[in-house]
Amino acid sequence: MSSCCNNKHACQAAVPVTEIAACDHDHTGHHDHHQHTHAHPPVPDSTPIPPGAACLRLLVPAMDCPTEGQMIDKALRTQHGVQALAFNYIERTVAVYHAAADEVALLAALAAIGMPATRHGMDAPAPLAAAEPAWLLPLSGVLAALAEGLAFGGHGDASGWVMLPALLSMLLSGRSTLRKSWYALKTVTLNIYFLMTLAVCGAMVLGQWPEAAMVLFLFALSEKLEARALLRAGEAVKALMALRPDRAWLQQDDGWQEVDAASVRVGHIVRVRPGERVPLDGELTFGHSQFNEAPITGESLPLDKGPGDAVFAGAINGGSVVQLRVTAPADGSVLARIIRSVRDAQAGKAATQRFIDRFAARYTPIVVAIALLVALGLPLAGVMGWQAALYKALVLLVIACPCALVIATPVTLVSALAAAARHGMLIKGGAALEAAAHIRTVALDKTGTLTRGEIALTQITHLDPAYDDSRVLALASALEQHSTHPLARAICRAAVTRGITPDSTVLQLNEHAGMGVMAMLGARHIALGNRRLAEQLGVAPARLEALLAPLEAQGEGYVLLLVDAQPVALLHVNDEVRPQAAAAITALKAQGLRVLMLSGDQAAVVRRVAATLVLDEAHGALMPDDKLQRLAANQAHGAVAMVGDGVNDAPALAQADLGIAMGAAGSDTALETAQVALMEDKLEKLPQLFAHARRSMRVLQANIVIALAIKLLFFVLALAGVATLWMAVFADVGASLLVIGNGLRLARARLR
Template sequence: MPESLTKEEMKAYRVQGFSCVSCAKTFENNVKKLQGVENAEVNFGASKIYVKGQTTIEELEKAGSFENLKVQDEKEQKVEHEPFWKQKENIKVYISAVLLLASWILGKQLGEEHFLPTIGYAVSILVGGYSLFIKGFRNLIRLQFDMNTLMTIAIIGAAIIGEWVEGATVVILFAISEALERYSMDKARQSIESLMDIAPKEALIRRGNQEISIHVDDVQIGDIMIVKPGQKLAMDGTVIQGMSTLNQAAITGESVPVTKTVEDEVFAGTLNEEGLLEVSVTKRVEDTTLSKIIHLVEAAQAERAPSQAFVDKFAKYYTPAIVILAALIAIIPPLAGSGDWSTWIYQGLAVLVVGCPCALVVSTPVAVVTAIGNAAKNGVLIKGGVYLEETGNLKAIALDKTGTLTKGVPAVTDIVTYARNEDELMIITAAIEKGSQHPLASAIIKKVEAKGLHYNDVFMEEFQSITGKGVKAKINNEVYYVGSPSLFEELHNQIKNNQKEKITDLQTAGKTVMVLGTETEILAFIAVADEIRESSKEVISQLNHLGVDTVMLTGDNQRTAYAIGQQIGVADIEADLLPEDKLTFIKKLRGKHHVAMVGDGVNDAPALAASTVGVAMGGAGTDTALETADIALMSDDLNKLPYTVQLSRKALNIIKQNITFSLGIKAVALLLVVPGWLTLWIAIFADMGATLLVTLNSLRLLRIKKHHVMK
C-alpha cells in the first residue's frame, strides 16, 4: 500500500490490462486529473490503483481507455482472466497479420507496384497500430520520447519511403511483443492472486442458536466461527472448542500440519484437516494475518529496487539520445554525399526501432515481482526490491541465540544424585522452586510434572530467597538449599573435587548447574539448558556453504556461549552482550559489509533496524515482527533463511543479466549501422527478442523452491 496515502482515506481498485510501466504511469496521471480525485497511486506489480477522493469505475475506465484497461472494486469477486489468445488487444493482431499476408500474396501476383497490396499494408498498419499511433502522437506533441513515440516515427517513416511490408511487420511484431509482456507480468502477479483466493469469502457463524453462512465483511470480532473438517478458515481467531490438525502452508510455507486445540491461535486461509473446530474471531477481515501478508507483498512489489531506479534514470536520457542519433544517421551521410536519402532514412528508422527501451524497462520489475511473489508463497515476506537486492549482497548474518538458534525455553538435561532416590529429590526441589519466578525453576517443575510426580502435597515452611544465589526452605524439619554452586562453596567452605569436576563438565557443555543440598551435604546436581532447535546446525551449515559468515549473539557467559556455538557450527561467537551491545556490534559489522540480523522482532528491534536487512522469526503470530523487520519468516523455522539468501542472489543475478543483455543486444544491432546492414527486420527482432528473453529469464525465479537450497 502506498505510504503517502493512509488506509482510511483511499479506495483500492484492481486493474486489468497493464502492459508496461509507462502505461501505468500514464493511467495514474489521467486519474489524478479526474474531477473529485485528490490523489492517485498505481501499484504496477500488484496491478492496482489507490484513489483518494470521489470517482466511479466508469470514470476510471475512461481514464484507462487508451490501453483498454478494465477496473474493478478490490472487494468484488475477482473476474476470471480471459485466455491469452482471446484477449481483445490480441484480436487486432490476428486481423492485422491476415491483412499483411493477404497483401503480400496479392503483391506477388499483381506486382509490388500495384496499389491494392499497398492499400492492404496501410490497412494492416492502421488496424494493428491504431492505439500505438494515438499514444505516439500525443507524446510527440508533448515532446515525450518513449517506446510508443519511437515506434510511431519508425512505422510512419517506413511507409513514407515505401517500405510498406516492413512497416506492417514492425506493427505486428511490436503488438506481439506487448502482448507477451502483458502475459509475463500476469504470470508474475499470479503469486499474489493465488494468495488472495486462499481464504473463503463466507464463514459459518453461530449467533444464538442459529448457524448462518455470512460474508466475511459482515463477521464481527467475538463471533463464533464453525469450521468443519476439510474446510478452510475464513477468519483469524482463537480455538474455543475442539481439536484438529491445520495445514498452515498458505501462511507459513510449511506443509507439515500443526495440531491446534483450545486457546491456540489460528489463521484465515489455513486448512482444517480432520476435527470440528469452534473459533472465536479475533480480527476483522481486513486485519487478518493473510490480509496483512497480501498488503505487504503488494506494497513490496510497488517498491523500486535500486537497479530499477538506475534503469528509469538511464531510460530517461537514453530514449531522447536514440532519437537524436537516428536523426543524425538519417541526415548527415546524405548531406556529406555518402549515399542516397532513402537508404540513410531507412537506417535511421531502424535505429529508432532497435533503440526502443522495452527490454531494459521490463528487466527489473518482472524479476522483483516474481521473486517477492515466490517468497510469499514459501512463507517469507520480503518487504521490497531494495531488501531483495540487499539480501543478495549479504556477506554476514548475525543471529540472536535465545529463541532463534535455540527454542528459548530452558529444559532439564541432566540429574546427578549423590544420595537418596532421584524422584524424591526432584519432588523436594520442585516444592521449594514452585514459589520462584526464575525460568530455571519452571524448567524443573515441567520436568517433575512430565514424570507424573506430585510435589504440591509437600508441606514447606520458612521459605527464604537468597538474593542472586538461590533459595532455602524447611521440609520435614530439615532445611534444604537450591541454588548456584557458589552458594554451596560458601555453605561448605569447599565442594569435593569429584563434584567440582562434574560441575565444570556440565558447564563446559553449555548447561547451567543448580545444586540441591543441606547445610552439610550436596544431594543432587540439576543441569538446565536452552534446547537447540533441530534445524539450527543444518541451517548454519547451509549458510556457511553459501559463503555467508555467521555470528551468534548472546547474553550468556563465554563458556556456555562457546559450547552452544561450537555445537551449532557458527563462525563467530559474541557473548556477555547486553541489548545495547548487540546494537553496537551490528553497527560495527555494518561498517565493514552488508549484514543481516535475525531475531524475534520484539527485544531485537533496535539491532534489526540497525542492520542492512532485519529478519524476524515467526511473523505469523506477531504483528511486531511484520512491522519492524525488512524480511519476516512467517513460521518459526530457520530453514527459510538459506532459501531467502539463494532466491535473492538468483534475483540479483537475473536483474544484472537482463540489464547487460538488453543493453548488449542494442549495442550490437547499432554497430550494424556502420556497414549499413541494419534492417527494420533485424531491429524489431532484436527489440522483441530481448524483451521476450529478459521476461522468460525473470520467470525462472518461479522455479526456486525451499527444498532446492544447495546442501
Template sequence: MTASPSTPGTPLRYFVERMDCADCARTVQSALTRLPGVGDPRVNFTTQTLSLTLDETQLPREKLEHTLRSLGYPPVLENAPAAPAAQTLRYFVNNMDCADCANKVQGVVSRLPGAGEPKVSFTTQTLSLTLDETKTSRAQLEQTLRSIGYPPDLQEDAQATPGTPSAPRPARVELPWHQTSKGRNVLLTGALFALAFVLSLVAPSFAFYAYAAATLIGVWPLLLKAVASTRLGEPFTINTLISVAAIGAVAIGEAAEGALVVFLFAIGELLENVAAGRARAGIQALAALAPKTALLLSGTQTQEVPVESLQVGQLVRVQPGGRVPADGTITEGNSNLDDSPVTGESVPVHKSTGDQVYAGSINTDGVLTVRVDRGASDNTIARIIHLVEEAESSKAPTARFLDRFSRWYTPAAMAVAFLFAVIPPLLFGQDWNEWIYKGVALLLIACPCALVLSVPAAVTSGISAGARQGLLIKGGAALETIGSVNTIAFDKTGTLTENKPQVTDVIPLSASEQDVVTLAAAVETGSAHPLAKAILDRAKGQTILTAENARAIPGKAVTATVGGRTLAVGSPRYAQELAPVAPDVLGRIEVLEHQGKTVVVLLDGAAPLGLLAIRDEPRAHAKAAIAKLTALGVRSVMLTGDNARTGHAIAGDLGLDVEAELMPEDKLRRIAELKRSGKVAMVGDGINDAPALAQSDVGIAMGGGTDVALETADAALLRHSVMGVSDLVQLSRAVMTNIRQNVTFALGLKAIFLVTTLLGITGLWPAILSDTGATVLVTANALRLLRFRPS
C-alpha cells in the first residue's frame, strides 16, 4: 500500500480486514498502544474500523500498516468525508415487543460508534437515534439489528429529531399469533418435538437422535442471535442461556428434555408477546383517535384536507358528531364536547368561544369554528404517545437498580452453574452426568427475564393507564416518586381555584364607583393576570382611557400613566408601603379579606381612590381531593402570593394548611424547607410556578397551565380537576405494589426451583417453566394496571 505524506498528528481511519470479533479488536488495540506516535487508537470489530492519530516523525504510516498486516489484519485507508454525515433516524423495530428485547437493542446500539442518544420503546416498538455515518453507516446499523433478530423499518419522519413528538401514524395491524415470527417458532419447535415423540414410539432406538435433531434445529435461530449479541458486546442474554442449556442437555444424553426446553421457551416468548400486545393496543387506539381529515375554512367555503397539512392559525369547522382535528381554541359557536377519550373526563363539557379543545374530542351537538393552535405533530395525542415512549427511557430508580443487578447477576449465575457442574465430580467423585444436568438446570433458572421485566412492564402499563385517565407522567422516575411524597404544595390561583375571578365589590373612596372601575381597567389593559381580566370584564361597555408607561412591580402592583396621572393597582401591603392607609379603610379591607376575597387598591400616587374586591371560587372537587389526600396520609399545604386573610379563608374551607403573601423566591425557599422532612410535590399552573415545580421532588402542572409550567413539570393533569393529584398518588402506589409483587414472583419461583433442582426433585423442563411462567405471570400482573380506576 502506498502512503502519501502525512503531517504529525494526522487523524487516520482504516477499514481492517478480518478484525471481525472482540478478541481480534483487543489484539489490534493492544498492539497499537505499544507503538510510538500512535494516539488515541479506537477499534470497532462491528464495523471493522480503526481510528487514530499518527505522528509520522515517530512512526511512518508504512510501518504502522506493515505491523497490522503482520498481525493478520490488512488495513485499507478510508477517505474521510468533507463534512460529518450525522442525521436523525427513527425506526419501527420488528420483534422488539418486550422490555428484555428493548434492553438488548439499547445495549447493542449504544455500543455502535456514531450512534448518539438511542431511545427505545417496546410499547410502540420504536428506536430513535442520531447517526454519524462516517463512523457507522445506516446499512451497518440495520444489519446489526437484523443480526440479533430485530429487523428495522425506517419510518417516514426519519429526519425528525429524537425526543420530540411526531404525528401519530396509523396503527400497525397486529398479526394473528401464528403469523408472527415467535408464533412460527412455536409451531416449528412444537412440530419437531411432536415428530420426535412419534418416532420414539415407533422406533425407540432412534428416539435420542430424533429429540437431538429437534433440539438442535429449534435452538439454531437462538444460537445465531446469541453469537451475534456476543460479538456486539452482549454475551449474557436469554438466547445464550437457552442455547447453552439445550446443547448441554443433548451432550449429556437428555435430548428429550432439551427439545422440551426449547419448545417451552418458544411458548413463553409468544405468551409474553401476546400480553405485551395488549399494552400496545391501548396506545395504538389512542393514536387512532385523531381524525385523518379536517374541514378547512377558506372564507365561507370548507375544504377537506389531511390533518397533517393544518397550519397554526388556520380555521377549521367541526360538525356535530365529528372529532376535533387539532388542539385549538373555539372562535365561533358553542357545544358539549366529549373529552373522555383524551382527558378521561367522565361527562361532556360545555365549551364556547375562547375555550380550548383537544384533538380527538367528540363534538356532540353544535357547529364549531376552531382556530388551530398546535400542528398534528404537537397535539395532545402526539404528546401523550411521546410521553409513553419517553417513560421507558426515563427509568424508575428501581428499574435502574435491577438493570445494574442483572448485569452482574447473569454472569455470576452462569459461573455458579458451571461450578455446580464440575466441583462435585472433580472434588467429591460425584457422577458427572448428574451434576452437569443440575448445572444446566441452574442455567435456566438463572434467566433474568422476569426480574428485568418486572419494573418496565408495570411502569409502562401504569403510564398508559394514567394517560387514559388524563394523567400524563413523564417517566418511571416521576411515577415512582409521586406515591412516596409526604407533602403536596398547591398554588392557589388556577390550581385550587377556577382561575376565573370576578369583581364582587367596588368601594369608592375619593372617586366615583364608575371612575374606580374605568381607571383601574385602564391601568390593567394588556395584562394577562387573572385579577386584571376580572377588572377588565367588570369595565366592559364603559369608555376606558389610554394608559402609558405601564409596568409591573412583581407581586405588588401594576402602574401606568392615565390622563397625566400616575395610577397604580396594587395590594393593600403595597399601598401601606407608600403611605399609611386610614384605619376605616383598613377595616373595610379586613372584612372583605375575611370573606375570602382579594382586595386591590386603586392609587393616585400614594392616595387611595377606591377598593375592588375580587373572588376566585375553589374548584368543584378541590375539597374532596384534599380530603382524599389526607386519607392517603399526604399533607396538603397551599403556597400563595395572595394576602393571608384570603389564603386562610380558602384554605379553611378546603381543609389544608396555608402560607400566604409569598413571592416566587419565597415559594422556592418553602419547598426547600419542606423537603428536609420528606419528599415534596408541587402543583401549579403559571409561569411563576415553574421554579417551584422544578425545585420540588415532583412537579405537577394543571392541564390549563402555561407551556412553561407543563414543560417544567414531571406530570400534568389534562382534566381541570384537583382530584387528578390524588389519582396520581393512587396510581403511583398501585404501580409500586405491582412492582413488588412482580419481583416477589420472579425471585420466589427461582428460589423454589433452585432448591428443588439441587435436591434432584425437578429437572430441566420445570426449570425453564419457572422462568417462562414467571415472565408470563409478571407480564399478566403488570397488565392489570391497564384497568386502573382511582377509588
C-alpha cells in the first residue's frame, strides 16, 4: 500500500504559527493573581518577534490589565534597542524583545510611570500583589451612602454635613484611581482612570459631592468584582498547570532520591509509584501499569502500558510501580506545550478581537470629543446652561470607557481554548478558533487519518472447503513468520490474535522477490503470493482473472495460498478504515460541511475507501503539489480545513485555512506545524471541534452585542439628560460582569 507522501522528510515544511507572546519556554510555576478589566484604549497587537532578539522577562506587580499595558508600551517603545513587547496580564509579566537594550534604563522608565519592575526568572512564580485592608471598600460604600442619605434628607449637596462623609469615602476608595490617573496624565494616555478622575473632579466642581463619592465607590467595587470574575478565566489554565508534578523520584547510585522535576535530564531514570502523576515524558523501562492520560489526550479510560511504551507527564499511574527513561525535559513535555499554548493564546488574536481592539481605540477619543462638544458647544449655542452641559459631558466621559466591549473577546476565547485543551484539542490561539468556526469544507488525508495506517488481514475467502481459517492461517503464518514485509506482518498478527500456531511441518522456505514465498509440507508444495507467482506455478489465467480482477479494480490487497499449484484460499489485506470514521463523517455532514479525501495512494484504493465512507469527493494518486492545487480549488468556495498527521502533510496543512494534525501527542512535528492538534487518533473529535468553535463564536458575538447595546442605550440616555453619573458607572459594571459571566460558560463546556 502506498503512502500519501513518498518523501516524508521533504514534507516537513513548517506551517506558519502565531508568535508566542512571551519569552518562549518560560512558562512554569503556579500563580494566583489579581486582575481587572479596564482596557481603554487597548494595547496594539504585539509586533512580530524579530529573529535573534534577546528576551528580558520583567515582573510588573502593578500591571493587571491592558490599561497599564498601554502606559508600559509607551514607556518602553521609546527605549533604545527595544524591538517588541508581549504582555501576560494573568502573571503580570512583560517579555521585552531587544537588541542590546539597557536593562537599568528599562527599569527606570517603568518606575517613572508608577510601574516598578524586576527581572523575572523562567521558573519563578509571580508573587501576590499587596492587598488593601478588606474593610476599606465596605466603609467607603457606607460613607458614600451616608452622603447620599444626608443629601436626600434636606442637606445641600455641597453642605459640610454631606461633603465630609463624601470626601472620606473618596479618600478610602479612590486613591488607586487617582494615582493611576496621574501617571496616565504624565504619559498623555487617555484611559479609564483619567476619565473617571476627570468625571469625579467635575462632579465636585458642580457641587455634586454625594454623586462623586458614589461614582468612585462603584468604580472601585467594579474592579473588585471584575477581578474575581476574571480570575476564573485563569483557573482553567492553572488547573492544567496543577497537573504537572514539581517533584520526581530520580535513580541515584545509592537508591532513589526525590528531586525537583525541572532538574531531571533526558536519559535519566525516574520512578513513578501507584497513584502518582508521571513527572516527565518518558519511555517505560520496567513494570506494567494502567495510565490515565486524560490531561493530555482527553481519553478518560486508562491505557495498559509496559516496557517500550511512551508515557506523558501529567498522566496518573493507576497500577503498580514503574520506571521510565526521560525523553524530554520538564519544559519540553507534551503537557508543558499544551499549557504554554493555552497561556499564550492571547498572542494569536482572532479577527473579531483585532476589530474590537481597533474599534475601542477609536471609540474612546470619539466619545470624549463629543463630551467636549457637549460641554462647550451646547452652552455657547444657548441650548443648555453651563452646569447642565458639563454634567452631561461628565456622564459621556464615563460612557467613553469600553470595558465590557474590550473584555468580551479575551475572556471568551481563553475560556473556549482551555475547555478544548481539557478535551484533548490543542487550538493555537483565537485566530485558529475563529477559523474553525468558518470552515465549509473538510479535506482529509487517507493513510493514518481515515485509515489506521497499518496493513491488516480483513477477510479470508475459502476456495477449497478442506482449508478453514485455522488451517489457512497456520500455513500462511508458517510461510511468513521470518519475513519483514508489511503483508507478512499483517498475516502473522492475525494468527497471533486468533491463537493459531504456525505449522511447524512446513520446511524448505524459498522466497521469490516480488512474487511471494514457496515451501514444502511433507510431499506437498505450498506457496503464498501474488498473481505473478500463481501464473509461474501454472494456474489458468482465466481463473486468476475471475478471482483477482474484481479485487484489483477496487484497489484491495490480497495474497493467494496455493497447494500443489491449486488456489485454496484468498487472504484479503488492507489498510483498515478507522471504526469511528463513518460516524465522524456523518456528523460533519450533519453540520453542513463538505467532506473530501486527498491522498497519494492508488486511485482504486481511494475509490474503495470513499465508497465505504460516502464522501463528497475523493482524489487519489496525488503528489504534494496536486494536493495544494485541490485545496486552492476548494478554497474558492469557502474556508477549507486540512486534516493530516502533521508530518508528511505539512505543505497541505500550511495551504489550508485551518491545519489540523491527528494524534499529535506522540509527534513533535505535529505539535509545531498545525494550528489545531488533536492529541488522540480519534476522528469523532473533528465534529466536536467545529461545533465548539461555532458555539464559542456565537457567545463572543452575543457578548459584543450586549456590550454595544448597553453603551448605545446609555449614550442616548446621556444625550437626553436622563442618565446620571452613578447610573453610567453601574451600567458599565453590569455590562462587564454580564459578558464575563457569559464567556466563562465556555470554560465549563462539555464537548460531545
